[in-house]
Amino acid sequence: MRLAIDTSGVDQALVVLDGRRQLAADDWVRDRTDPPVLVRLDAVVKRAGGKPDDIEGVVAARGPGSFTGLRVGLSLAAGLAYARHIPLYVADSLAILARRATGDPASVALRDAGRREVYAWREGEPARRLPVDELAGWLPAAARAIVEPAGSLATWVPGLAHLELPAGERRPLSAALLDSAIWTFDSQKPLRYDEVQALYVQPAAAEERRRKAP
Amino acid sequence: MIRSQDALHAPYGGVVPEIAARAHLQTLVPVIERALENAGTRWEQVDGVAVTRGPGLVGCLLVGVNLGQAIAWARKLPVIGVSHLAAHVFAGLLEEPDLRPPVLGLVVSGGHSDLIRWQEDGSIAVIGRTIDDAAGEAFDKGARILGLPFPGGPAIDALAATGDPRAVRFPRPRAPGLDFSFSGVKTALLYEVRKRTSISDQARADLAASYQEAIVDALLQRVEAAQAADPTPTIVLGGGVARNRRLREAARTRLGKAAHLVIPAPELCTDNAAMIGAAALIEWDRRGPDPAPFDADPSLGFT
């Protein structure tokens, strides 16, 4: 059995799969009072009828997303992979998010980055960080956008609210994570531990300001 | 096995949290691998995992806490989360395996200046703390004023060796009770530098030595006061600033007669995982392993 972890956003999920089949999954909404993710991980593996020794591979979302969430997910994945000598993979969080659309994946995925900025991804391009004001120029005219938190596009660019997929057309994160994990295990290369890197955890501007500080 | 990020942070004149956490993610597993290798140990021979639960930078703690617990979970090992601060006291155990409470401890680092009592029931009580900068911060800021590189402590220590500690009489702190304060001496150094149009190499060394003397004196004065108020058979120094040569020397002269003085080797004073192991031994005896997964606690105290 293999394990997939996405703790990069507000919606978080764990999936245990065997080949292409889901054995168990857990979806939850991030909350400060949550128990440690390891508690959920232990429970979901048990629900799948397995134990730590049965896990043969692990994939974790690498962002862009929450600083805390990414660290938790990637550290758990790395520790598990290392302890069990099993391959470790990462997957782009926004590519996972795009797969939450029912039917075909969404062509655009947007995630709130705070301070009137968004993480923006469209098919075939790496994710980027954009000011909300630049979204209108960046969004393709016929985009099918999936947005986290849901409904945000209306507040960011009211005129383009119709491009966001309605709530009824999104699946649980675990369903998207399952698809993404299957694709990743099938077609991607495992990482070395020193290659594990979270994306967009630091606004480049802040780093630059510090560099210039006396 | 210690991997230092000092070189990574040096261009910024201090630790940059986001850079620290990013590097942790990439280096932690290779560091663990190397440590096991150096110890000639295989995972099959490991009986438990100890990890720092706090205090510290949340991004860094998250990596250690989750990675350590994931390893333990995957290998069905017990795990114990310990306080980084308490570990600076317990590092004394690496020097003296028989070290037992009651102990008076001084933990001085870039983030902390704490005077503590490790009590017979195993708990640690903070009896004095800094009301502004930590001692290590005072060294870093002083070094910057003197145009010396980061980290400032070692730079001042080195330069002070050729200076006269009596050249300038810097003010000693005025915090109440057993608390510390270093902002006054830092400001005094700044004025001292500003009132000179140029500073010769010797003058710079004199300033470094005098500044260092003021900090060391302030630290030891509080330890002496605590010892006078409630004598303890053993005194332990710990934390990165306890590497300072003048502090070590002066502590031996001033405290050595009043109590048995334990100052761990310099490499055990700076942050290291051996002290986390020492803390785990002590805490394991007291309360056993943690019964359930735990989160990082950036503001954790000594227990």
Ligand SMILES: [Zn+2]
């Ligand atoms: Zn420390």
